[in-house]
Amino acid sequence: xxxxxxxxxxxxxxxxxxxxxSFFPHLAWQGVVPNLVLLVVVAAALSRDAGYALPLAFVxxxxxxxxxxxxxxxxxxxxxxxxxxxxxxxxxxxxxPSTAVVLACVAACSFVGTSVFALTGLxxxxxxxxxxxxxxxxxxxxxxxxxLTPFVLPxxxxxxxxxxxxGRERAVA
Amino acid sequence: MAPLDRERRWRGxxxxxxxxxxxxxxxxxxxxxxxxxxxxxxxxxxxELLRTGVGEAFAPVESVTSAAVRPFTAVPxxxxxxxxxxxxxxxxEAENAALREQVATTDFDRNRLAEFDGLTRAAADLGRSLVPxxxxxxxxxxxxxxxxxxxxxxxxxxxxxxxxVNDDGLVGRVVRVTQRHATVxxxxxxxxxxxxxxxxxxxxxFLRGGEDGTLxxxxxxxxxxxxxxxxxxxxxxxxxxxxxxGVPVGRVTDxxxxxxEQSQRAVIEPFVDFSALDVVGVVVPEGTGSDRAVVRAxxxxx
Numbered sequence: 001x002x003x004x005x006x007x008x009x010x011x012x013x014x015x016x017x018x019x020x021x022s023f024f025p026h027l028a029w030q031g032v033v034p035n036l037v038l039l040v041v042v043a044a045a046l047s048r049d050a051g052y053a054l055p056l057a058f059v060x061x062x063x064x065x066x067x068x069x070x071x072x073x074x075x076x077x078x079x080x081x082x083x084x085x086x087x088x089x090x091x092x093x094x095x096x097p098s099t100a101v102v103l104a105c106v107a108a109c110s111f112v113g114t115s116v117f118a119l120t121g122l123x124x125x126x127x128x129x130x131x132x133x134x135x136x137x138x139x140x141x142x143x144x145x146x147x148l149t150p151f152v153l154p155x156x157x158x159x160x161x162x163x164x165x166x167g168r169e170r171a172v173a
Numbered sequence: 174m175a176p177l178d179r180e181r182r183w184r185g186x187x188x189x190x191x192x193x194x195x196x197x198x199x200x201x202x203x204x205x206x207x208x209x210x211x212x213x214x215x216x217x218x219x220x221e222l223l224r225t226g227v228g229e230a231f232a233p234v235e236s237v238t239s240a241a242v243r244p245f246t247a248v249p250x251x252x253x254x255x256x257x258x259x260x261x262x263x264x265x266e267a268e269n270a271a272l273r274e275q276v277a278t279t280d281f282d283r284n285r286l287a288e289f290d291g292l293t294r295a296a297a298d299l300g301r302s303l304v305p306x307x308x309x310x311x312x313x314x315x316x317x318x319x320x321x322x323x324x325x326x327x328x329x330x331x332x333x334x335x336x337x338v339n340d341d342g343l344v345g346r347v348v349r350v351t352q353r354h355a356t357v358x359x360x361x362x363x364x365x366x367x368x369x370x371x372x373x374x375x376x377x378x379f380l381r382g383g384e385d386g387t388l389x390x391x392x393x394x395x396x397x398x399x400x401x402x403x404x405x406x407x408x409x410x411x412x413x414x415x416x417x418x419g420v421p422v423g424r425v426t427d428x429x430x431x432x433x434e435q436s437q438r439a440v441i442e443p444f445v446d447f448s449a450l451d452v453v454g455v456v457v458p459e460g461t462g463s464d465r466a467v468v469r470a471x472x473x474x475x
Contacts, residue, residue, distance in 0.1 A: 023246070
């Protein structure tokens with residue numbers, strides 16, 4: 001794990017969180033906003049040095065759980081995002097994945113993340129609404145995340161790869 | 174062929190270590206611990222301290238972001254404005270016609286008006302002041318809670334359980350404050366319960382957050398059937414309760430008879446547009462010290 005890279009990841013998470021909470025609600029469809037924090041986590045898991053993806057996912061999730069105006073049991077997004085990072089790191093094949101694979105990965109991650117969050121809510125007795133409602137939110141969330149992928153993922157991955165890259169890595173890049 | 178091939182591929186996906194399974198297990202357990210800690214210890218848990226800390230640190234970022242994007246988020250409203258103005262003109266013309274009919278006011282009406290005026294003055298004398306605040310952050314629907322962040326906190330005189338209103342009606346109540354920011358639970362949240370009163374019959378009931386941004390009203394007296402179009406205001410209590418009395422909440426749009434619970438359930442459409450909240454007011458006791466100008470009960474600002 002490279003400290004500069006971890007710091008860059010954290011910075012990306014903070015920017016994503018600020019936009020997700022304060023900007024995208026103005027564009028939200030039925031209150032559902034693109035989960036930028038999740039996209040940053042996926043980008044970290046897909047980038048070259050994915051060793052820090054899981055800790056970053058945990059920190060990002062805790063921030064989502066604690067930063068105002070969150071008002072649910074803390075740890076729910078943390079768990080969801082850690083699992084998302086794991087799934088994304090597993091999905092990453094040994095060869096460079098094509099755009100289609102990356103999009104499929106984002107869709108799967110978005111689905112897994114939001115469902116894990118909803119399921120923990122059900123288990124803990126928090127309000128999550130009826131099943132059709134959850135499915136509706138899930139669908140819109142996946143669409144939003146796919147829509148934002150081309151704008152967020154390449155930039156974030158390039159940032160994370162560049163930041164703190166060693167000489168050899170930079171030469172390869 | 175090779176460069177073209179590389180062009181179509183995403184960069185930087187080839188080598189490097191992958192996260193280990195032990196990290197995954199450790200972090201999943203950490204998340205589970207956090208959830209258990211927060212769930213079981215309630216209001217005075219160490220997580221609450223952490224929450225306040227993160228709030229103090231991150232809420233200013235929300236304020237700055239919100240202020241920075243405001244010029245852009247205002248763009249759609251310019252386009253909406255024209256349609257709305259047209260509709261307003263139509264509505265105002267209709268209202269004008271209706272008012273002209275009423276111009277020949279009878280003395281009876283005038284007397285009644287004097288009574289209402291007195292009531293209004295009494296309401297103003299109840300000693301409610303409003304601290305103005307802006308909404309700077311929204312909870313996403315993915316979190317299944319309806320909460321917002323305000324850019325006013327304990328320094329502005331805000332405390333948990335205070336009522337939040339805007340010019341349309343009831344918005345919600347403050348659940349948590351930091352020095353400069355507050356988290357507000359909107360009344361449409363599924364966990365929110367507000368005592369409500371039907372304006373026309375003064376019947377009491379409980380309002381809960383329902384589906385699709387509506388509210389469910391369950392009346393205490395099960396024999397009463399609310400009529401469509403009835404206005405619902407808060408029941409409230411002076412001082413003690415989280416919600417002050419008499420704040421308009423919404424209008425009855427549908428009434429269902431629930432056979433299982435043998436009660437009437439009414440669907441209330443809130444007056445407040447919760448997807449477009451901006452300036453709100455927090456009801457504070459008269460004489461509250463604040464870091465900003467407070468709107469006093471008599472309309473003075475200071």
